[in-house]
Amino acid sequence: MPETPCRKKILMCPPDFFGVDYVINPWMEGQRGLADAAEARGQWLDLKARVERHADVLLLTPRPGLPDLVFTANAGLASGGNVVISRFRYPERRGEEPLFRDWFETHGYRVIDPPAGLFFEGAGDALYDAARELFWVGRGFRSDAELAPFLEKALDTRVVPLRLTDPRFYHLDTCFCPLPGGFLLYFPEAFDSASRATIEAIVADDKRIPVNGAEAEDFCCNAVALGQAVILNAAMPRLRDRLAQAAFVVEPTPLTQFMKAGGAAKCLTLEL
Numbered sequence: 001m002p003e004t005p006c007r008k009k010i011l012m013c014p015p016d017f018f019g020v021d022y023v024i025n026p027w028m029e030g031q032r033g034l035a036d037a038a039e040a041r042g043q044w045l046d047l048k049a050r051v052e053r054h055a056d057v058l059l060l061t062p063r064p065g066l067p068d069l070v071f072t073a074n075a076g077l078a079s080g081g082n083v084v085i086s087r088f089r090y091p092e093r094r095g096e097e098p099l100f101r102d103w104f105e106t107h108g109y110r111v112i113d114p115p116a117g118l119f120f121e122g123a124g125d126a127l128y129d130a131a132r133e134l135f136w137v138g139r140g141f142r143s144d145a146e147l148a149p150f151l152e153k154a155l156d157t158r159v160v161p162l163r164l165t166d167p168r169f170y171h172l173d174t175c176f177c178p179l180p181g182g183f184l185l186y187f188p189e190a191f192d193s194a195s196r197a198t199i200e201a202i203v204a205d206d207k208r209i210p211v212n213g214a215e216a217e218d219f220c221c222n223a224v225a226l227g228q229a230v231i232l233n234a235a236m237p238r239l240r241d242r243l244a245q246a247a248f249v250v251e252p253t254p255l256t257q258f259m260k261a262g263g264a265a266k267c268l269t270l271e272l
């Protein structure tokens with residue numbers, strides 16, 4: 001399949017002040033103060049270099065005191081010059097909101113706020129499926145269920161809500177990744193049975209690439225798909241072969257320092 005002629009734009013934020021300073025998801029438990037800053041920087045630079053082979057990377061200026069600002073997937077959901085800006089569930093991350101807002105305003109986006117009282121964590125919980133022209137939206141931990149009709153209107157695109165049930169997979173992008181050509185990489189056990197049935201009704205069996213618990217814990221679903229490249233923390237041989245059968249080229253790049261905070265490749269990027 002030919003790569004899209006127009007290079008995508010990806011927002012990233014250097015990990016100058018990255019660390020595990022608080023606990024807001026199960027991965028962070030027992031990791032406070034244990035992220036290695038030098039290794040994190042190296043891993044982030046490797047990821048950036050890989051992304052830059054396929055897309056243009058824009059940078060957000062990091063800020064002390066906001067250790068999770070590196071996870072730009074949570075800035076908002078950008079689509080066609082508009083951005084639905086995030087409203088974080090946990091106070092620990094709310095200080096990021098004005099920085100993300102400022103970045104989008106400076107770069108000419110029309111900023112749309114989620115309805116009053118609702119939480120929304122951006123592209124961490126809203127993933128575009130280009131083959132089906134719809135957004136899959138996660139709820140259950142960070143983003144609110146009541147957002148679906150609002151997003152559908154704001155984005156003028158069909159929205160399919162999915163309920164997350166495993167606290168380790170608290171954002172949709174930790175366990176679900178639509179790929180080009182209509183393929184779907186996902187961890188079925190992270191969803192309730194109704195959501196699993198919804199996925200199976202929309203995505204044909206030969207397009208579904210389910211992963212097991214060990215693969216999911218490696219953050220293999222937290223992948224950045226650019227053309228046929230699938231950039232991720234790690235993929236075991238079985239998964240590499242399955243993705244290769246579907247004509248994808250797996251590009252592993254270790255992101256273990258960021259996994260201590262509960263994020264990997266996809267969380268560290270935002271498609272603009």
Ligand code: ARG
Binds near residue numbers: 074125266
């Ligand atoms: N520590 C961050 C949090 O819990 C990690 C965010 C990961 N981002 C993502 N898109 N899954 O909010």
